[in-house]
Structure formats: structure tokens, C-alpha cells
Amino acid sequence: MPDLTNQPDVVIVGSGMGGATLAAGLAPTGAKVLILERGERLKNTPETRDPRAIFQRGFFRPQESWIDGAGRPFNPGNYYLVGGNTKFFGAVLIRYRAEDFAPIQHAEGATPGWPFAYEEFEPWYSRAEALYQVRGALGQDPTEPPHSAPYPFAPVPDEPAIAKVRERMARAGLHPASLPLGVDIERWLKGGATPWDAFPNADSGKSDAESCGLAAALKYPNVELRTGARVTRLIASADGKRVDGVEVLSGGETTTIRAKIVVLSAGAVMSAALLLRSGLANGSDMVGRHFMNHNSSAVLAIDPRSVNDSVYQKTLGMNDYYLSDGAGGPPLGNIQLLGKISAPILKANVKLAPEWSLSWVARHAVDWYAMSEDLPNPESRVTVNGADIHLDWRRSNWAAHERLVKALKERCRAAGYPIVLSRAFDRRTPSHQCGTVRIGADPLKAPLDPFCRTYDHANLFVVDASFLPTSAGVNPALTVAAQALRVADHIAKNDL
Ligand SMILES: Cc1cc2nc3c(=O)[nH]c(=O)nc-3n(C[C@H](O)[C@H](O)[C@H](O)COP(=O)(O)OP(=O)(O)OC[C@H]3O[C@@H](n4cnc5c(N)ncnc54)[C@H](O)[C@@H]3O)c2cc1C
Numbered sequence: 476m477p478d479l480t481n482q483p484d485v486v487i488v489g490s491g492m493g494g495a496t497l498a499a500g501l502a503p504t505g506a507k508v509l510i511l512e513r514g515e516r517l518k519n520t521p522e523t524r525d526p527r528a529i530f531q532r533g534f535f536r537p538q539e540s541w542i543d544g545a546g547r548p549f550n551p552g553n554y555y556l557v558g559g560n561t562k563f564f565g566a567v568l569i570r571y572r573a574e575d576f577a578p579i580q581h582a583e584g585a586t587p588g589w590p591f592a593y594e595e596f597e598p599w600y601s602r603a604e605a606l607y608q609v610r611g612a613l614g615q616d617p618t619e620p621p622h623s624a625p626y627p628f629a630p631v632p633d634e635p636a637i638a639k640v641r642e643r644m645a646r647a648g649l650h651p652a653s654l655p656l657g658v659d660i661e662r663w664l665k666g667g668a669t670p671w672d673a674f675p676n677a678d679s680g681k682s683d684a685e686s687c688g689l690a691a692a693l694k695y696p697n698v699e700l701r702t703g704a705r706v707t708r709l710i711a712s713a714d715g716k717r718v719d720g721v722e723v724l725s726g727g728e729t730t731t732i733r734a735k736i737v738v739l740s741a742g743a744v745m746s747a748a749l750l751l752r753s754g755l756a757n758g759s760d761m762v763g764r765h766f767m768n769h770n771s772s773a774v775l776a777i778d779p780r781s782v783n784d785s786v787y788q789k790t791l792g793m794n795d796y797y798l799s800d801g802a803g804g805p806p807l808g809n810i811q812l813l814g815k816i817s818a819p820i821l822k823a824n825v826k827l828a829p830e831w832s833l834s835w836v837a838r839h840a841v842d843w844y845a846m847s848e849d850l851p852n853p854e855s856r857v858t859v860n861g862a863d864i865h866l867d868w869r870r871s872n873w874a875a876h877e878r879l880v881k882a883l884k885e886r887c888r889a890a891g892y893p894i895v896l897s898r899a900f901d902r903r904t905p906s907h908q909c910g911t912v913r914i915g916a917d918p919l920k921a922p923l924d925p926f927c928r929t930y931d932h933a934n935l936f937v938v939d940a941s942f943l944p945t946s947a948g949v950n951p952a953l954t955v956a957a958q959a960l961r962v963a964d965h966i967a968k969n970d971l
Contacts, residue, residue, distance in 0.1 A: 482507065482733070482734075483507045483508060483509035483699075483732070483734045483735075484506040484507045484508065484734065484735045484736060484971060485501060485506055485507070485508045485509070485734060485735065485736045485737075485738060485966070485971075486508075486509050486510075486511060486720065486721060486732055486734035486736070486737050486738070487508065487509070487510045487511070487738045487740055487938075488511050488706045488721060488737070488738065488739050488740055488741050488746075488749070489510075489511075489512060489513075489559060489739070489740035489741040489742065489745070489746075489939065490510050490512040490557050490558060490559065490684060490685065490689055490700060490740075491558060491559020491560060491561055491684050491740060491741075491742060491939065492559065492560075492561050492684045492688070492939065492940070492952045492955045492956055492959070493740035493938040493939030493940065493955050493956075493958075493959050494510060494512075494559075494684070494738070494740030494741075494938065494939065494959075495510070495558065495559075495684035495685065495687075495688030495689040495692065496603070496606065496684065496688040496955070496956040496959035496960060496963075497738060497740060497938045497959040497960075497962060497963050498510055498688065498689065498692035498698055499606060499687075499688045499689070499691040499692040499960075499963075500959060500960045500962070500963025500964065500967075501692075501698075501963045501966065501967065501971075502691065502692045502694070502695035502697065502698050503695065504967045504971055505695075505697055506697060506967075506971045507697050507699075508692070508697060508698045508699070509698075509699050509701065509732065509734070510689075510692075510698070510699065510700045510701065511701055511704040511705075511706055511721070511723055511732070512557050512700060512701065512702050512703075512704060513555050513703070513704065513705040513706070513741075514554075514555035514556040514557055514559075514702065514703075515556065515557065515702045515703060516556070516557045516685070516702065517556050517557070517558070517562055517675055517676070517677055517685075518677070519677035519678065519679075520677075522534045522535070523666075523674065523675050523676075523677045524666060524667035524669045524674060526669070526674075526817055526819040526820050527819045529673065529674060529675075530673070530819060530820045530822075530823035531819060531822060531823045533550070535554065535563070535675060536550060536552060536554075537550075537551075537553060537554065537555055539551065539553070541744075541863075541864045541865070541866050542863055542864070542865045542866070543865075543866060543867065543868070543902070544865075544866075544867035544868065544869070549902075549903045550903065551744075551866070551903055551904070551905055552903065552904045552905065552906065553742065553744065553745075553905060553908075554675075556675075556685075557685050557689065557700070557702060558676075558683045558684040558685030558686070558689065559684055559742060560742065560906065561683035561684040561685070561952060562675045562676055562683055562684075562685065563673050563674070563675050563676075564672075564681075564683065564906075564950075564952060565671070565672035565673070565789060565813075565814065565950070566656050566657040566658045566671060566672075566681050566682060566683070567654050567655065567656060567789075567792070567811060567949075567950040567952075568603075568604065568607050568609045568611075568655050568656065568657045568682070568950075568952060568953040568956075569654065569655050569792070569949045569950055569953060570600050570619075570620055570655075570949075570953060570954070570957075571593070571620075571947045571949060571954050572593075572618050572619075572620055572794075572797065572798070572947070572949070573592075573593035573594075573620035573621070574618075574798060575589075575593075575945060575947040575948075575949075576588060576589040576591070576592050576593045576596070577589075577592070579805075579806065580805060581805050581806060581848060581850060581872050581875060582804075582805045582872060582874050582875040582878075583850065583871055583872045583873075583874060583875065584850045584852075584871060584872065585850075586848070586850060586851070586944075586945045587851065587915075587944055587945070588944075588945075589914070589944055589945070590914060590915055590916040590925040590944075591925055593620055594621075596957060596958075596961065597620070597621065597622075597623055598623060599957040599958065599960045599961040599964075600622075600953065600954075600957045601622065601623050601624040602957070602960050603953055603956040603957040603959075603960055604624070604626060604627060604655070604953070605624075605627050606687055606688065606691060606956065606960070607657045607682040607687045607688075607953070607956060608627055608628060608657060608659070608682050608687065609626055609627060609628065609655050609656065609657055609682070609953070610626065610627075610628040610629060610630050610631050610653075610655065610656050610657070610658065611626035611628075611630050611653060611654070611655030611656070612626065612629070612630045612652070612653045613625060613626065615650070615651075615652035615653060616650065616652035616792070616794055617650055617794070618794040618797050618798055619652075626655060630653035630654075630655075630656070630790065631653070631654075631656045631658055631660050631787075631790050632660070632790070633653075633790045633791065634784075634785040634786065634787065634788065634790070635785075636781075636782070636783045636784055636785045636788075637785050637788055637790055637791060637812070639781070640783075640791065640812075640841050641791055643890040643891060644791075644793065644886065644890055646890065647886045647887075647889040647890035648795075648886070648889070649793045649795045649886055650793060650794070650795055651791045651792070651793050652791070652792055652793065652794070653790060653791065653792075654789065654790055654791060654792045654811055654812070655953075656789070656790070657681060657682025657683070657687070658671055658680060658681055658682065659680035659681075659682075660680070660787070661680070662679055662680030663679055663680035663681065663787070664786070664787075665679065665680075666679035666680070668786050669786065669787075670786065670787045670788060670789060670813075670814025670815045671787060671789070671814060672789055672813060672814030673814060674814070688956065688959075701725070703725055703726065704723050704724075704725040705723065705724045705725065706721045706722065706723050706724075706741070706749065707722050707723070707724050707729070707752075708721070708722040708749070708752060708753050709721050709722075709737060709739075709749060709750070709753040709755055709935070710722060710731065710753075711753070711754075711755055711932070715932075716931075716932060716933065717932050717933060717934050717935070718737045718755065718932050718934055718935040719733055720732050720733035720734055720737065721734075721737060735934060735970070735971075736934045736935075736936065736966060736970055736971075737934060737935050737936070738935075738936045738937070738938050739912075739935070739936070739937045739938070739939070739941075740937075740938050740939040740959075741939065742908065742939055742940065742941075743766070743857075743905075743908040743909045743910065743911045743912075743939060743940045743941040743943075744766075744857050744864065744866060744905060744908055744911065746911070746912055746937050746939055746941045747762055747763040747766075747857040747911035747912055747941060748763075748857060748859050748864050750762045750763075750912065750922075750937075751763055751857070751858065751859045752859055755929075755931065755932060755935070756912070756922050756929040756930075756931045756932060756935060756937070757922065757931070758918065758922075758930065758931045759918060759919055759920060759921060759922050759930070761853070761912075761913065761920065761921055761922050762911065762912055762922050763856045763857040763858055763911050763912075764853040764854075764855070764856045764911065765851035765852065765853060765855065765856070765910040765911065765913055765944075766855045766856050766857055766866065766867075766868055766908065766909075766910055766911050767849040767850070767851060767855065767907075767908075767909050767910040767943075767945075767946040768849055768868060768870070768904075768905050768906070768907050768908055768909075768946070769846045769847065769848070769849055769906075769907045769946060769948070770808075770846070770847040770848075770849055770870060770872060770873055770875075770876035770899075771844060771845060771846045771847070771876075771899070771900045772844075772845045772876070772880050772897050772898060772899045772900060773813060773816075773842060773843070773844060773845075773897065773898050773900065774842075774843040774844075774845055774880060774883050774884065774887070774895060774896070774897045775816070775836065775840040775841070775842055775843075775895070775896045775897070776840065776841045776843065776887035776890070776892035776894075776895050777836060777839050777840045777841075777892055777893070777894040777895070777896070778839055778841075778891060778892045778893065778894075779839050779893075779894075781839065782838055782839060783815070783837075783838065783839065783840060783841055784838075785815050786815060787814060787815060788812050788813065788814060788815035788841075788842065789811070789812045789813060789814050789815075790812065791811065791812050792809060792810060792811035792812070793809075793810040793811070794809055794810075795810075796808060796810070796879055796882055796883075797809055797948055797949075800878060800882070801882065805875060806848065806875065806948065807847060807875050807876075807878050807879035807882060807948075808845060808846050808847030808848060808875065808876065808879045808948040809845075809846045809847075809948045809949050810843055810844070810845050810846075810879070810883055811843070811844050811846070812841070812842065812843060812844065813842040813843065813844045814842075815837075815842065816837055816840065816842040817837050818830045818831075818833040818834040818836075818837050820837075821833040821836060821837060824898070841887075841892070843883060843887075845876070845879050845880050845883050845897075846948055846949070846950075847872060847875050847876035847879050847948055848872060848875075848945070848946055848947055848948040849870060849871055849872060849946045850871040850872050850945075850946075851910055851913070851944065851945065851946075852869050852871055854867070854869050855867065855868055855869035855870075855871070856911070857911050866905070868902060868905075870902070876899075880897050884897065907940075907946065907950065907951050908940060909940040909941065909943040909946055909951055910940075910941070910943050910944065910945075910946065911941045912937045912941035912942060913941070913942060913943065913944045914926075914927060914942045914944055915944060918930040921944070922937070923936075923937055923942055926961070926962050926965040927942050927958065927962045928965075934970070936962060936966070938955075938958065938959050938962050939955060940955050942955075942958060943955070
């Protein structure tokens, strides 16, 4: 293992979707890249496939509390491992729709649009799909934006029960389409007959930041990963115009690492917290603001006459209400299948119900995930107070989400599911956290330029879900990866 710690060209804080993918993009340049990751590599233990351990006992949840807007502590589902939150992700690697890059009028406000158009960004989506080995099909989803290259692999097949769901939803007037997924299904199932959504990936076929981005980066001798290395502060240069390096806590010792370029990729809450603690990059007073997550609900469509014996389930999505409510009104959001819900998973949420009754529900239910855009609001924000992290999420656009759930329920009933239940996901789960250090063309309104460089410090970048100026209504990870590859090209050309 080379020792680059004395003089890396680029130090990257965090090995999740942003950090690992950026490292993959920079690796071929020959630049010395050091990735500092606070977590360790996930071990392949029985708990990785045990729904009781994951959902009931919270085996993998960090021992950490943040404080919500009402001053109450809560345990966030934010994971510190090599690969970050992607270790647990549902592996839906979907592009934002082309329309998401322009301002959009929603029921409860407007989005600002991006500082560049979809067409400009598109080549990096194709590269991200190649790196993350996305399985998908073009031509099924009417909202699919133009692709310059086809998906690298054919879609993950519907299980027989899900093929019937596809037919039923199509008969009810919707356009079910194969979800673009980063899953090698044969490898995944060799590790156990479980879904992958929220089950951590112990090198068993999920395309996450560790198995794809980081693995590609570490093939190069000029890239090093240091685990158990928690960055506590960024150090500004004497004139405040640059960042000299970072302070790292590792094995109980604090050291300083200096680098030509510093990249924060610690996730949307942690990157904002690090900047706020360091007093950096905040000339706009926008760091930590515009926190977004998605508005989301589980919708269980139950038909007592049919059995859903699928294992992984999660192969379909529908965007019929994505660009409008279906009647010319404002957008409502995306619908996709969840990983198959089982009795132990239901039990984690409905503690008093006997497991046999939950088994009946799970056996006859098709489990949907309805997801609506959360709009940027400067008062929805991350702040720090000493060691405490405060997350005051002001969820927006909730009426649109309720309309999406209502529309989905109606379509499910039309498709022959007489019982349809829904439950909103709770606020403690910042799975799709984003927006806290956003890009923008105006330094007064955004801390980052369109290439994720901080306006205040020429050698400091933030490359993770923080940069997203809008949450859109689809899963964020592929967009984070595509921007990371784009930023890597920009750094290679201008800074190395
Ligand atoms: C259960 C679940 C399901 C999801 N499903 C999907 C999905 O299907 N599709 C999708 O697109 N997205 C999904 N997501 C979201 C997706 O995982 C995130 O959007 C993505 O990981 C964000 O990338 P990131 O680089 O911002 O942060 P992360 O990937 O979380 O990476 C941040 C990294 O920084 C490290 N770190 C934090 N602080 C420090 C520090 N001080 N020093 C050093 N290292 C630090 C962390 O340990 C972590 O490795 C899901 C998330 C969850 C939790």
C-alpha cells in the first residue's frame, strides 16, 4: 500500500456515492488521491440478510442522535461505512427527467432550475450508468429523457408475481416500466433469498459506491483509502482564500493532512456540518439551508385472492404522475415498488400486531413506494451547536404527495386490489438528504459553482448529494455519481 498521506494532490472526505465516484474519475489522471473514510468496510455477517436484525433491532444503525426542529433527539438512519448510504440503498439508478433541470411550478411553490441543462449533463449520466453497471430498458417509460448510450445490461427480470402486477397496472391505465437497477440478481440471490432494498451489500452483487466506484479507483496505485479516519475540521489558509488541509481523528489521535485540493463528500448533512464547524465556504449564508429529503409513503395493495410470492419485487416503476397530475395540473411524483415487505419488516412498524396476521398481509400485498419532490426552502436547514447536529427539516409540497398517494390508491383499486393501505415514511430517515451546499450561478444564492467548487475557496469542492439544487421526484444517487464524474473531468483539466 503506497503511503500518500504526506502530500496527496487531492484529499476526499467520505467514500460514498460522491467521494468514491469522484475518486474513480480522478484515478486515471495519476494524481495522488487520498480518501478519508470515517467508517470501516462492512463485514459479511448473518445480520446482513436478517430482516429482524436490520428492521427490528436496528443492528446497523449508528449510535448517534441528531436534534429535530422541535428540539427532540432522534436516531437518524445515516450509515457510516465504506460506501456510505449506498451500502443500504435500493439500487434504483435512475436519471432525473430532462424537465427537472428547468424551473418547475409545483402545487406549493417553484423549483429554481439547474445552472445547466439536461443535454449538457447527459454524457456523464451514460458514464455513471456504465460504472455502476445499470440494468434497464429504454422505450418503456414515457418520461425517460434522451440517452446517448443504451443501458449497459438488460433489466432485472420481473418475478412471475410481478409480471402479473405489471399487466394489472397497465390494464388500469398506467405505464409500468422496468426500474433502472444496479443489481446483479444472480449474485445477490446466491447470498440469500432476500430483497436488497435496505439490506446492506456484503459484496453480493449490488452496485454500490464501494463495489463499483471505489473498486474502480483502487485499481490505481495512486489512490489510497484510509478507513476509521474521521475529518473533524477543514483548515483555511492564512489569507482565507484557500483550504490548506483537513484535521483527522484516527485511532484516538488527531493529525493534519495537507493537500492541493480538498473535496468534501461526507453526505448532505455531514458536509454542511463540517463547513459550518470550520466557518468556511459560507459567504452566501446558504450552507446548511435548503435541506431536502423526499416526501414518501409505503402503499400496500392487497388482493386476498392472489399471492405475491416474489422475493425481491423491486423491478417496476411508474411516472404517470411525474410531469403533471394527469389532468394538466402540477406534478405529483414517482411510484416504484419497494423491496418485498415481509412479516418481520412489517412488525418493526406495527409492533402490536401478531406476526401471523402480518404474514397474511405480506403474502397478499404488493408494496409500492410513492415519492414526491420536496422543494428547496432556506429555513429547512442543518445547523451545528458544539458537537450537536440540528436538522430542522421543513417538509414542503405535502399536498402534492397526498394527491399522489390518493391517485395510486385509486389505480390499485381499479387494478383489482380491494384493500389499499398507506403509511408515510417517518422523518427520522434522511435517505434522500440533499441540497445543503447547492450549486448555482449566483454566489449570493449558492455556495458552489456549477462544478461544485466553492465560490469562496478556489481549491475546495463539495461533491455529494449536498450539491443538488432540487430533489426532483426520483432517487438521487445516479445524479450524484454523474456530477462526480463531471467534476473529476473539470478538476483534471483545470486543477491538476
Ligand atoms: C435505505 C436507503 C435506501 C436508498 N435507496 C436509494 C435508491 O434506491 N436509489 C438512490 O438513488 N438512492 C438511494 N438512497 C440514497 C443514496 O444512498 C444517497 O443518495 C447517496 O448515498 C448519497 O451519496 P453521498 O455521497 O451524498 O453520501 P454517502 O453515500 O452517504 O457518503 C458519505 C460518506 O461520508 C462518510 N463520512 C461522513 N462524515 C465523515 C467525516 N467527518 N470524515 C470522513 N468520512 C465521513 C460516511 O461514512 C459515508 O461513507 C438510499 C439511501 C438509504 C439509506
